[in-house]
Amino acid sequence: MEVEIATIGGYEEVGRQMTAVRAGDDIVIFDMGLNLSKVLIHDNVETERMHSLDLIDMGAIPDDRVMSELEGDVKAIVPTHGHLDHIGAISKLAHRYDAPVVATPYTIELVKQEIKGEEKFGVQNDLVKMEAGGTMSIGDKNELEFVNVTHSVIDAINPVLHTPEGSVVYGLDKRMDHTPVLGDPIDMKRFREIGREGEGVLCYIEDCTNAGRKGRTPSESVARRHLKDVMTSIEDYDGGIVATTFSSHIARVKSLVEFADEIGRQPVLLGRSMEKYSGTAERLDFVDFPDDLGMYGHRKSVDRTFKRIMNDGKENFLPIVTGHQGEPRAMLTRMGRGETPYELEDGDKVLFSARVIPEPSNEGQRYQSEQLLKMQGARLYDDIHVSGHLREEGHYQMLQALQPQNVIPGHQSMSGFAPYVSLAESQGYKLGRDLHATSNGNRITLVE
Template sequence: MTESRLIYLPLGGAGEIGMNAYVYGVGPEDDERLILVDLGVTFPDMETTPGVDLILPDIDWLAARADRLEAIFITHAHEDHVGAVAHLWSRLKAPVYARAFTAHLARMKMEEAGLDQEVVKTVSAWPETVEAGPFRVGFAPVSHSIPESAGLVIDTPHGRVVHTGDFKLDLTPGVGEPFDEAMWAEIARDGVQALICDSTNVFSEHPGRSESELGPRIEELVAGAPGLVAATTFASNIARLKTLAEAGQRAGRSVVLLGRAMRRMVTAAQDTGIVTDFPKVVPAEEAADIPRQNLMLLTSGSQGERRAATAQLSRGKYLGFELKEGDLFLFSSKTIPGNETSVLRIVNAFSAMGVDVVDDSSGAYHVSGHANRPDLARVHRLLTPKMLIPMHGEHRHLRAHVKLGDEAGIPGAVAPNGTMLDLTGAAPRVVEHIEAGRTYLDGAMQIGAFDGIVRDRIRMALNGHAMVTLILEEDELLGDPWCEIMGLPEKTRNGAPLVDALEAYLSDFLYRADRKTLRDDGKLDDAMRRIVRKAAFDEIGKKPEVTVVISRLT
């Protein structure tokens, strides 16, 4: 009989920041019982994924073994950890476990997708545990930038695994639980086989700061502003929203929440009892009668999302609100790498309006929700695991985190998405590599990253498109071919219509073509495609994508 082993397999979130999905397995090789930790999304951009709504992990490997999947555990309610649950659950059909706040939001997602909310189970914090096949899993509270975040304590026949989720060391987080060093010391007392650890801020050399440090600075900024004040942060950062709202309230301003995501998060925090003293907010429709200098807007869209309230304000009006010269806009957030262009576009638009924009370049108005390098080293010392597996980071983060573990004598492994590790022994060992790509939510459809759809969309965006139509009766041309173009200049270098030039090249070829060629749709398609691309390149310097439509009358 094959010996049992403990495996770890990231399907998302390792080698990138976002789209978290981590598989653990216990049992004989190729017959392990499995659990999944987190099922999140990442977000598209116009350069690499135009038209895509969301990016989901590729769960083909796991879906093929869904009969061995015991449960899904969600560490917290950020979209990159819970956002794909409703999109992918029907392929896995395993119970979903989360703490109350996260479970509340997960049920809302399931309901919106027309799925059974009852598959989402609410779990209390450690020391309560959930039995899932050979696993026993507990939710140990950690501080982060969203309420009720948890690291997972995963007990297996091969030892205890600690999966940190996203965390920071904050003793006064404002909303949510503080970091409890005594609890984690007790968790580590009998030994930790493997620590699977957040790596996001491994390059930040100074210890992380507390959320509670921000209040006085934000209050000073808001109190000194002469006009309307608006501020944005992550909609899920309830503690920051509360800090901002309290600053506005103390400055004598009425607070207005703008953006569906922001209102939804605050409501969820109140419904689940996470927050009971959030400052009173004024509905947008009632704020019209309040003098501008007495208003503070809290807006969604800190990452430059085009349809969010912040971006819409930068383009003019939103729900009757308009920013003017002398107003103040605060970005109480960090720009996620990849979103810089979108955020700068908004900053410049506000600047053109005469709005004073304050960002986090000074570090005075935002603190990270992730542990910095000294904090990670402190956790290594506290838990003293046999081995360290960095996750939640780009490849450079994972590699730097392994080196940090090496300094403490903890063996580690860089395991990007698709890398299966055996955690059973004294050090991690790579045992398999699987395909771990991406799935695109494109409208109502889920498409594979290698299906070619997005690739073709990018090619059309880069090169333009020409459609050629030809009508024949057997091997006789019925008129000249004609072209339609999209995303291409209408004129050639010489000022002649591009369509005329393309049609002339095609007509010249067709009237010289022999009957054998005219009878073969495949040869005609290939030849006309090549002619249009070459002709367009000669005339305008571009090789467009070409669609050929051949109609034959019978």
């Protein structure tokens, strides 16, 4: 059976992930993502009203023209998890393919919301839920499997396409967390089994985000302890405390909500994406929040809440807000610019339970946001966080578990591939032979 990989998006940057695997006449697309930084550098861009061709020209979504060169039929579109760099282009591109979107329940719900907000295209693809550990047939000879992984969003998986020539494991995005705050640990047992079943692993496509960092990525339980230590240390402060984190990081939001209560403050979630991700997780029973936890996304509702906080006393509340990357229209950025009823004062604490995504526009926006907050006298607590991506030792463990015949680094720029290429070469792989560093729009033939 012929097997080839089309590397469509996310092989020259962090963002707009999209990869297609053709096995015989069957094609599976993994991820259809958005590069948010390409959108944020433009003022007041509303992607839901834009044509896909304009977004492709901006570099915001994958250029999927290479798909016309693949001889076969798309049988499934499979997003690995609910981050926008993996699902944000589904509403713009999925309607071109007569195939269902297959994902875990939480991811499907987020995809459904993306499609509902789309104003340019009518996306009629079936949305099919499959749990981690589940399988489905792809044509007559191939099978799709979901393996549970841990990441900075709940209900994440690594999909595996089993073919007669061996398995293709799509390894974006994960860390090895054996003590997660929410959900099940990463299923390393299943990865080891896949590495030794049948023809083994024909190809492993790997996320290289932290490949140059030594050691292993700590568990989310480590971030939870760090966060508790910080919040306990400022428990006696009688002014304003504000926290920000990734809206999609439900485990972290859960910890912030619980520790707010422990230090005698009422938590409240503010911002559209904060309301969307946490509200969806609670509705699907992935997390159990207090009954009286307020979640407000609409601008007027947020401002009313800020007024209530100012009237009742900032010392009684913990606003958990959007804006950890300094996004121009997010809550924390507006607070820094003095555009909300919440008044920051000298000595107020702002907790960043997130790391800056290492991309120039993000770093610039975050720097500007921090300066605005400092000008108002805020004290910043930075990097109360652990990454959602593997470091060196995790990568070694995955290669050992899967023993893949071919490796394709992804989820990075060309310079970002370098540490992973060195790591893979130390394990016996050779660039140009079985280690394939590639760019967007390319095809790699594994079996002719």
